[in-house]
Amino acid sequence: MQKLTGLERILKTVKHQEPDRVPHFELLIDKKVRDAIMHDTNASYADFIEYMDIDAIMVFDKTMTWSYETLDAAKGIKRDQWGGIIRFTTTDLGHPMEPAIKSEKDLDTYVPPDPDLDWRYDELKRLVKRFKGERAVIAHCTDVFDIAKECLLGDVTYFKAMIKNPDIIDRVNEIVTNYELRFFKNCLDVGADIIFVSGDWAMTKGPMVSREFTKRFIAPPFQRIAELAHSRGVPCFKHSDGNIWPIYDIIIDAGADGIHPIDPMAGMDIGEAKAVFGDKVCLCGNVSCAFSLVTGTTDEVRQETKEVIRKAGKGGGLICMSSNSIHSGVRPENYVAMIKAIRDYGKYPLEDHFDNLVIPGKKCHNYPERL
Amino acid sequence: MVNLNEISKGIIEGDRNAVLELTKAALDANVPAKEILNKGLIPGLKKVGDLFETGEYFLPELLISGEAASRAVELLEPVLSKGNIPHTGKYLIGTVQGDVHDIGKNIVIMMLKGNGWEVTDLGVDVSPEEFCSVVDKGDFDILGMSSLLTMTMPNTAKTIVALKTAGLRDKVKVMVGGAPVTQEWADTIGADGYAPDASAAVKIATALVGES
Numbered sequence: 001m002q003k004l005t006g007l008e009r010i011l012k013t014v015k016h017q018e019p020d021r022v023p024h025f026e027l028l029i030d031k032k033v034r035d036a037i038m039h040d041t042n043a044s045y046a047d048f049i050e051y052m053d054i055d056a057i058m059v060f061d062k063t064m065t066w067s068y069e070t071l072d073a074a075k076g077i078k079r080d081q082w083g084g085i086i087r088f089t090t091t092d093l094g095h096p097m098e099p100a101i102k103s104e105k106d107l108d109t110y111v112p113p114d115p116d117l118d119w120r121y122d123e124l125k126r127l128v129k130r131f132k133g134e135r136a137v138i139a140h141c142t143d144v145f146d147i148a149k150e151c152l153l154g155d156v157t158y159f160k161a162m163i164k165n166p167d168i169i170d171r172v173n174e175i176v177t178n179y180e181l182r183f184f185k186n187c188l189d190v191g192a193d194i195i196f197v198s199g200d201w202a203m204t205k206g207p208m209v210s211r212e213f214t215k216r217f218i219a220p221p222f223q224r225i226a227e228l229a230h231s232r233g234v235p236c237f238k239h240s241d242g243n244i245w246p247i248y249d250i251i252i253d254a255g256a257d258g259i260h261p262i263d264p265m266a267g268m269d270i271g272e273a274k275a276v277f278g279d280k281v282c283l284c285g286n287v288s289c290a291f292s293l294v295t296g297t298t299d300e301v302r303q304e305t306k307e308v309i310r311k312a313g314k315g316g317g318l319i320c321m322s323s324n325s326i327h328s329g330v331r332p333e334n335y336v337a338m339i340k341a342i343r344d345y346g347k348y349p350l351e352d353h354f355d356n357l358v359i360p361g362k363k364c365h366n367y368p369e370r371l
Numbered sequence: 372m373v374n375l376n377e378i379s380k381g382i383i384e385g386d387r388n389a390v391l392e393l394t395k396a397a398l399d400a401n402v403p404a405k406e407i408l409n410k411g412l413i414p415g416l417k418k419v420g421d422l423f424e425t426g427e428y429f430l431p432e433l434l435i436s437g438e439a440a441s442r443a444v445e446l447l448e449p450v451l452s453k454g455n456i457p458h459t460g461k462y463l464i465g466t467v468q469g470d471v472h473d474i475g476k477n478i479v480i481m482m483l484k485g486n487g488w489e490v491t492d493l494g495v496d497v498s499p500e501e502f503c504s505v506v507d508k509g510d511f512d513i514l515g516m517s518s519l520l521t522m523t524m525p526n527t528a529k530t531i532v533a534l535k536t537a538g539l540r541d542k543v544k545v546m547v548g549g550a551p552v553t554q555e556w557a558d559t560i561g562a563d564g565y566a567p568d569a570s571a572a573v574k575i576a577t578a579l580v581g582e583s
Contacts, residue, residue, distance in 0.1 A: 087471050089496055095471040155474045159431040204550050205568055209429045290521045290551050329522040
């Protein structure tokens with residue numbers, strides 16, 4: 001098959017057609033890992049994407065499009081653009097310490113950030129200029145659920161409000177959704193090829209909230225974003241760590257074209273996912289960045305990558321990725337081994353590279369049977 | 372006469388006002404605080420934990436019920452202290468160094484308190500040295516460590532090593548939990564217990580205290 005561009009490769013696999021090879025990109029790739037692979041501390045994220053010939057690059061909202069006010073540099077404490085106070089320790093993304101809204105009165109006078117500020121789109125414009133048509137340029141946003149829960153209300157208040165005060169969640173959801181719809185519209189106008197929404201709906205054990213609450217509070221904002229993407233002919237991907245078996249159909253019904261990362265730590269088997277809903281969405285995952293990419297040998301990573309492709313690659317509909325991101329604990333040589341294995345074993349037709357290419361269809365979990 | 376089953380029912384239904392009113396009424400009727408705890412609050416929280424484990428309850432229900440129980444325990448505290456009635460146990464808890472996630476830890480605390488544990492929370496980003504120092508000065512039954520990140524999980528192991536080095540390892544039982552943590556990891560680092568969620572944490576903690 002003729003060699004495709006990264007963008008063509010991804011769009012074809014999202015349509016459940018077999019491209020030239022299984023595509024690959026990552027949600028985040030830590031600078032330490034990138035520098036170690038490139039032996040160049042001055043190289044940019046985009047330089048790394050080009051150097052490794054990765055199929056897409058993501059403009060990550062929190063690190064590239066949000067504003068922050070430093071409150072305590074020594075302790076890494078900042079106020080994010082939503083007014084929430086966060087603390088940065090070992091991760092690039094920080095963790096919420098104090099929400100912006102502590103009472104309904106705060107909400108009455110709340111002024112959300114302005115999505116139309118030009119500088120938010122500077123990085124996206126640079127990447128569109130550099131990669132347009134060659135690699136997918138992905139506009140990323142954190143889920144409305146995540147921002148409403150972590151930045152605005154605080155997670156405990158948010159979860160309790162689902163039962164005690166649903167109106168406040170509706171109000172906060174509306175504020176954040178309006179921002180994100182405007183933000184994504186602007187990204188699409190600039191030239192983004194794909195929309196990607198991160199933020200977990202599940203934990204290792206299962207969904208954070210019931211199916212009823214997932215449908216009532218969490219899915220509708222995502223659905224509006226997916227509808228915007230589809231109105232512009234652009235795919236919309238949804239990330240959620242954790243065991244999503246009890247709610248996978250809600251994610252699909254809300255309009256996800258791809259689901260990331262099919263979390264193996266939560267017992268999600270990508271072969272089972274392929275058999276149950278792999279014809280409805282593109283599967284994005286799931287080489288373990290908790291174990292093999294961190295502590296495994298390159299041979300183990302290679303074997304696991306091969307297994308992911310064997311289980312889920314047939315017929316397209318697979319983007320081989322790590323099980324979350326290439327974080328600072330990932331061994332650089334293991335990430336290289338993963339990419340190399342995708343190139344070696346991910347060439348279509350896959351039958352040429354496997355002695356026993358099979359798609360497992362066994363049911364191991366309890367999940368809705370509607371699909 | 373206050374029916375303590377009604378307190379359990381209030382906990383299960385997450386009806387904080389009912390739980391508080393019934394607890395006050397029980398105290399006014401001179402029902403022993405320990406009996407209110409053991410026959411009202413703890414059975415209610417146990418049922419909530421069971422419903423969480425079987426996937427019928429989720430985080431919102433767990434938090435609402437846990438909060439109702441915690442508030443009721445606050446009413447019982449002065450009476451329990453006055454009567455010199457011991458807690459179920461003393462639990463020291465914190466999120467390990469480099470990690471500032473706290474919702475999981477806070478839910479565990481809520482459930483422990485509702486089950487009659489005295490809990491000392493060291494907060495987030497707690498160094499091995501700080502854990503050791505507090506263990507040294509206190510008389511805790513259990514040290515619980517939470518880590519939500521793969522990259523901070525090794526700090527649970529470092530804390531256990533630090534406890535050993537300081538000669539404090541035998542002074543407390545050690546429990547670990549958090550999204551990337553597994554029973555296998557707990558065994559590898561020599562922890563005494565692993566709990567996948569808050570409900571299990573209470574069960575494991577109670578069992579560990581029973582052992583000692």
